[in-house]
Amino acid sequence: TQLLEQSPQFLSIQEGENLTVYCNSSSVFSSLQWYRQEPGEGPVLLVTVVTGGEVKKLKRLTFQFGDARKDSSLHITAAQPGDTGLYLCARDTGRRALTFGSGTRLQVQP
Amino acid sequence: NAGVTQTPKFRILKIGQSMTLQCTQDMNHNYMYWYRQDPGMGLKLIYYSVGAGITDKGEVPNGYNVSRSTTEDFPLRLELAAPSQTSVYFCASSLLGQGEHEQYFGPGTRLTVT
Numbered sequence A: 001t002q003l004l005e006q007s008p009q010f011l012s013i014q015e016g017e018n019l020t021v022y023c024n025s026s027s028v029f030s031s032l033q034w035y036r037q038e039p040g041e042g043p044v045l046l047v048t049v050v051t052g053g054e055v056k057k058l059k060r061l062t063f064q065f066g067d068a069r070k071d072s073s074l075h076i077t078a079a080q081p082g083d084t085g086l087y088l089c090a091r092d093t094g095r096r097a098l099t100f101g102s103g104t105r106l107q108v109q110p
Numbered sequence B: 001n002a003g004v005t006q007t008p009k010f011r012i013l014k015i016g017q018s019m020t021l022q023c024t025q026d027m028n029h030n031y032m033y034w035y036r037q038d039p040g041m042g043l044k045l046i047y048y049s050v051g052a053g054i055t056d057k058g059e060v061p062n063g064y065n066v067s068r069s070t071t072e073d074f075p076l077r078l079e080l081a082a083p084s085q086t087s088v089y090f091c092a093s094s095l096l097g098q099g100e101h102e103q104y105f106g107p108g109t110r111l112t113v114t
Helices: none
Strands: A005-007 A010-014 A019-024 A032-037 A044-049 A055-058 A061-065 A071-076 A085-092 A098-100 A104-109 B004-007 B010-013 B019-025 B031-037 B043-051 B054-057 B064-066 B076-078 B087-094 B109-113
Touching: A005 A085, A010 A019, A019 A104, A032 A071, A044 A055, A044 A061, A071 A085, A098 B043, B004 B087, B019 B031, B019 B087, B019 B109, B043 B064
Parallel strands: A010 A104, B010 B109
Antiparallel strands: A005 A019, A019 A071, A032 A044, A032 A085, A055 A061, A061 A071, A085 A098, A085 A104, B004 B019, B019 B076, B031 B043, B031 B087, B043 B054, B064 B076, B087 B109
């Protein structure tokens, strides 16, 4: 099985703090996606990374794909209450579908 | 463009009842998916379809059935509902099936089986 492990499971921080969440696997990814899910809604794609060592930035969010393509991280600078949500990583199963990690639930307190 | 729509939003079933969760997309996507999300967890793939008339099992297909008679619609059928099927169900679609292509999700159906 191509399991994705996400850490931490839960994170509660104050507005303005920085944070990093991680997504790891024992096997190589061909690509990895990060989604954010707000309460009561479906996930929404934030970014796709496909190249080992790749770094992508989306405003205050920085996504990194590990050189060996077995791990990825999401760093948020100066977190805001609007960043609150469930952050999910997902990888291609090779069967034209995705496998999702169990997610990191982030709460940003004003 | 409505994107991916799901009905109903909420449903309570008694053990042994059956129901169909509806999913429609208006983006002319070939690929459609059904996931379930248990409280505090990620998504698990139930079934998916790569085009009209073609369906395949995902990670947790037992207790469910699907059909894909048109590009737009991908209903999920629950036969003989069980408490273990209490979950939030998400339908998604994508233009292509490769992992680098975005999946667009519907708002979900919250199902309780008692």
